[in-house]
Amino acid sequence: MVTMFWFALAIDLIAISLLSYVLYFRRHGRRDLLLAYVALNTGIFAVVSMMTGQEVALAVGFGLFGVLSILRLRSDLISQGEIGYYFTAIALGLINAVAISAPWVLLGLNALLLTVMYVGDHPRLLSRHERRMLTLDAIHEDPVALRQDLSARLRAQVTRVDVIEVDYVRDLMVVDVRFRVPAPTAPPARSGTAARWEGR
Template sequence: MFWFALAVDLAAIILLSYCLYFRRHGRRDLLLAYLALNTGIFAVVSVLTQREVGLAVGFGLFGVLAILRLRSDTIGQGETGYYFTAIALGLVNAVAASAPWTLLGINALLLGVMFVADHPRLLARRERRLVTLDVVHEDPVSLRQDLEARLRGGVEHVEVAEVDYVRDLMVVDVRFRAAPTEPAFSPSRRGGVSARTGRR
């Protein structure tokens, strides 16, 4: 049953990392990270389940490693979801190797949830940006109009994070609906405004 579970795990992580994540988000470094993490967890947990070592020790170890890995680089919340799904697939496929139907069902569930939850049409063109403006707006209406002109989309929510009257700038957290013609990856700077972007 080990080889069956290994084949299922490899197929599942390839579907998750390449067919779902990479084709939608395009980060090659995280593609490799998901593959390595999943296969490493599968291998180690498979050994732990066959030895006189408490399985809780293995889970605790990978929990610590996951926290350290997440703190070592800046990744989005959506990418964190893929990260933990890769961990879950490795754990499930190693532990449930003796129950093939349970194994297949959980794999299908995890992959199906990620396929639907991260589908571009589910929350189409909703984006979040932390924007630094080169002007301070006292009027919320003028602030919203300025942001809509710069971001070329309908602003849904604005939260002012910082105002600097000395340097005449302000930092705002913006949720908006992007225009259909806007490219998927916008420049980080455009005409006096800098932004960090994130899909919602």
């Protein structure tokens, strides 16, 4: 049992290192959240591992999962993607502490979570789709005119617009915009004649 504990701890440390540094920090660069992910993961693993029975450990683990989630979501603002990393860090610690007696299940779930985060947060996945909160210095009553104005400002294809706030006193509106940026155009190829002429 002691051997399996150290095995699970090693797997957990490897998994959280891959998640927090290789996947998250190298893509997003926030050192504070890297530390938060590592601390939460190892803390969950340590507390749940101290529980004597597997059923008790599972119940306590899910309780900690819920409490820490509420505390984290009520603190400073983080993006939805960073919340995904946050939950994955907690899940890794919980899985590795509970599934000590089933090493193949433990390894499989670790690999599954890391693979999902690698693919889901890959820079090339839906890289042309973006979302922004914009404050416009004009109020558009017509949805078509609003889309046209946003398309001209963003130079992109607007796919969805949600009006968050309209202020008639200051003559402005706040909108949540989802848009698709155009694909970058390749530079025109130089013709052979032009290349020979420049070489003379």
